[in-house]
Amino acid sequence: MATIHKGLRQKPRQKPRSSVLILVLCISAITLFLLFSSPLSTNGFSFSSLTLRNLSKSRNKRQHTLHDKYLYWGSRIDCPGKHCDSCAGLGHQESSLRCALEEAKFLGRTFVMPSRMCINPIHNGKGILHQSNNASSEERWADSSCAMESLYDLELISETVPVILDNSRMWYHVLMTSMKLGARGVAHVEGVSRVELKENNRYSNLLLINRTASPLSWFMECKDRKNRSAVMVPHSFLPSMAAEKLRDAAEKIQAILGDYDAIHVRRGDILKTRKDSHGVERTLHPHLDRDTHPESILCRIKNWVPPGRTLFIASNEKTPGFFSPLAIRYKLAYSSNFSDILNAVIEDNYQLFMVERLVLMGSKTFIKTYKEDDKDLSLTDDPKKNTKNWQIPVYTMDRDEEC
Ligand SMILES: *[C@@H]1O[C@H](CO)[C@@H](O)[C@H](O)[C@H]1NC(C)=O
Ligand SMILES: *[C@@H]1O[C@H](CO)[C@@H](O)[C@H](O)[C@H]1NC(C)=O
Ligand SMILES: *[C@@H]1O[C@H](CO)[C@@H](O)[C@H](O)[C@H]1NC(C)=O
Ligand SMILES: *[C@@H]1O[C@H](CO)[C@@H](O)[C@H](O)[C@H]1NC(C)=O
């Protein structure tokens, strides 16, 4: 099998019979994936990682050829634009990548993924695992990046949206061929809608579309697609496409936790305040500090998480023992309880976050910091997105909020 595939891959043009065979294989692979993936697309938090694992082990490696068509958005997420020198956290970069993948799916094209993802130093070096304030270890992470393959399972992604990396031989072939074909092979576009790219045959038949995305960030290209039922690649897609060794680590942790609930407590950078012209501290999330303190959490989750349950806590809070008061009612667990499993596979905080996220997603009851969806349970009622309204932080409880 392996030698046959190797032979096919090295031939730039295939005989019609072998492409029919590949088409049949692809269709059966897609059908198989659709069969197994329906819970994933309807509810990202209830997918079975076991099913995904079976799938990842049984399927054949996807073949990419010059019969496919390609979509390229650039060699770095959110670049060109304001994020070329720095980068946003993993969540923002995933929104951008999701947006690009969605366009590739819409166009029926293979997406050319950046081979590395930039790691924002704010989100690293201040490890949840290694809580030392060693400046030199922070500097070590500054301006660093990690291989896309260390975060995601590209074969698994390719089952939904075919992808290749921009350091692959296939990308080199595509580039060389598109140069040879010139305007008949490649279009460099900016500000052209995806519908136009799909329907106008000036673009639809080209081997390669090279899009320059919004210089603000890639996800701006999806900004007007708020309609949830029109979203082709759900927001839970990339989190569930974690690299195999990360999925394995999460599975081991879940097996030890058994039947558990989970909370994600975002503190850290989002608690920042600034002084207004009268010297009064103001914040974008006025109740967040209060609502993420253990006393408030105990009160808020009491109707959702019965006493005695195992509660997995993922947080960027650095104060040791900050959540200990929750131990009066729950059996607490953190990723630091599993450092023997994690230290063996985790190289940076993005990988750690990917594993933690899988563990959160696998819990029976999952409580987020913010409500992102109507069905979500959350620690605070403050909206997640508030980019303008700086308010005075509130630390007291309203009467009806008291426990
Ligand atoms: C998935 O794997 C598990 C254990 O490895 C096995 O019990 C199960 O039958 C497999 N499911 C499928 C659909 O292959
Ligand atoms: C800080 O890092 C240096 C090496 O970069 C190391 O020698 C030192 O022991 C570290 N200090 C702490 C407190 O971890
Ligand atoms: C894509 O288009 C941009 C802008 O026209 C250009 O600078 C870049 O070199 C192109 N990349 C490829 C791979 O064609
Ligand atoms: C949202 O998208 C779906 C599917 O494309 C469509 O049927 C529906 O009319 C859209 N709703 C709105 C409010 O645009």
Ligand SMILES: *[C@@H]1O[C@H](CO)[C@@H](O)[C@H](O)[C@H]1NC(C)=O
């Ligand atoms: C996790 O570690 C804390 C101490 O850091 C301990 O109190 C707790 O019992 C541990 N939880 C589990 C599930 O082992």
